[in-house]
Amino acid sequence: MLSLLAETKYHKHVKAFLENNTDYRYIEELGVGSYGVAYLIEHSGSHKKYVLKRMKAKHRSKEKLRQKFNLEIQLLKEIGLLNTPSVISQGEIENIPFYIMDFIEGQTFEQAIFRDGNTFSLDQSLSITKQLLEYVVILHNKGIVHRDLRIPNILFKDDQLYIIDFGLASYIDKNIQSEVIDNPKRAQNHISDLYFIGHFLLFLLYSTYTPTIKKERSWQQELQLPEPVVHYIERLLLLGEPFSSAEEALSLMPLEYASSTR
Numbered sequence: 130m131l132s133l134l135a136e137t138k139y140h141k142h143v144k145a146f147l148e149n150n151t152d153y154r155y156i157e158e159l160g161v162g163s164y165g166v167a168y169l170i171e172h173s174g175s176h177k178k179y180v181l182k183r184m185k186a187k188h189r190s191k192e193k194l195r196q197k198f199n200l201e202i203q204l205l206k207e208i209g210l211l212n213t214p215s216v217i218s219q220g221e222i223e224n225i226p227f228y229i230m231d232f233i234e235g236q237t238f239e240q241a242i243f244r245d246g247n248t249f250s251l252d253q254s255l256s257i258t259k260q261l262l263e264y265v266v267i268l269h270n271k272g273i274v275h276r277d278l279r280i281p282n283i284l285f286k287d288d289q290l291y292i293i294d295f296g297l298a299s300y301i302d303k304n305i306q307s308e309v310i311d312n313p314k315r316a317q318n319h320i321s322d323l324y325f326i327g328h329f330l331l332f333l334l335y336s337t338y339t340p341t342i343k344k345e346r347s348w349q350q351e352l353q354l355p356e357p358v359v360h361y362i363e364r365l366l367l368l369g370e371p372f373s374s375a376e377e378a379l380s381l382m383p384l385e386y387a388s389s390t391r
């Protein structure tokens with residue numbers, strides 16, 4: 130309750146800061162995560178929309194979390210890719226670090242599947258995953274791993290993918306051996322992103338699945354995918370031999386099942 134009150138108080142600080150010190154106008158709160166709060170704002174001159182993300186008030190004295198927040202900003206600045214928001218500015222409001230970035234006016238895959246009921250065929254799912262892997266190859270070549278490639282963090286707009294929320298991203302540690310990773314989600318190398326991409330692909334494929342029996346079965350039994358696709362997903366999910374890099378995962382995609390390989 131107390132932390133909720135602290136956050137509400139900071140909403141006011143954010144609004145006052147924007148009003149008194151910037152050319153931006155507050156529009157609404159976009160969401161509250163475990164570490165940060167994101168607001169939608171608009172530039173009064175251009176009417177372009179942006180996102181202001183700040184640390185949560187309750188974390189402001191935690192040095193490690195401040196460093197983590199600063200790393201998120203630093204990585205976003207280093208990435209500099211069109212399908213990742215650019216950092217416009219950064220600073221502090223009442224001792225709370227914040228940054229302003231591009232607003233991606235797209236639809237997340239979470240919204241597409243669970244809110245809007247979109248479905249993705251096998252060939253569409255593979256083509257979209259190919260686009261995601263192409264992005265991830267570039268990211269890894271820049272020495273960065275996202276580590277949170279979940280459906281709410283992947284957006285699309287005009288058939289183009291966008292990746293947001295680099296709150297868990299890190300620099301790649303080249304010395305990690307794939308055989309000794311016990312939590313693939315948090316691995317500081319390509320394994321983490323590939324593992325999330327395996328789950329991402331399964332979310333897309335499950336969008337067309339309607340259960341015919343009550344009993345839950347494994348995804349291999351439920352989805353009835355062609356054998357090379359099953360084998361491919363198993364490798365992403367570390368149920369088979371791990372890929373040595375995102376580049377290898379991209380080059381070995383079973384694209385014979387994707388008719389439209391954008």
Ligand SMILES: Nc1ncnc2c1ncn2[C@@H]1O[C@H](COP(=O)(O)OP(=O)(O)OP(=O)(O)O)[C@@H](O)[C@H]1O
Nearest residue numbers: 159160161162163164165167214231232233294296
């Ligand atoms: N650049 C952006 N463009 C469009 N929407 C965004 C952007 N950044 C964040 N959002 C939206 O704002 C909300 C909160 O984003 P945030 O990055 O804070 O994620 P989170 O996972 O909730 O936070 P945390 O990193 O603290 O766990 C999400 O709904 C996200 O879709």
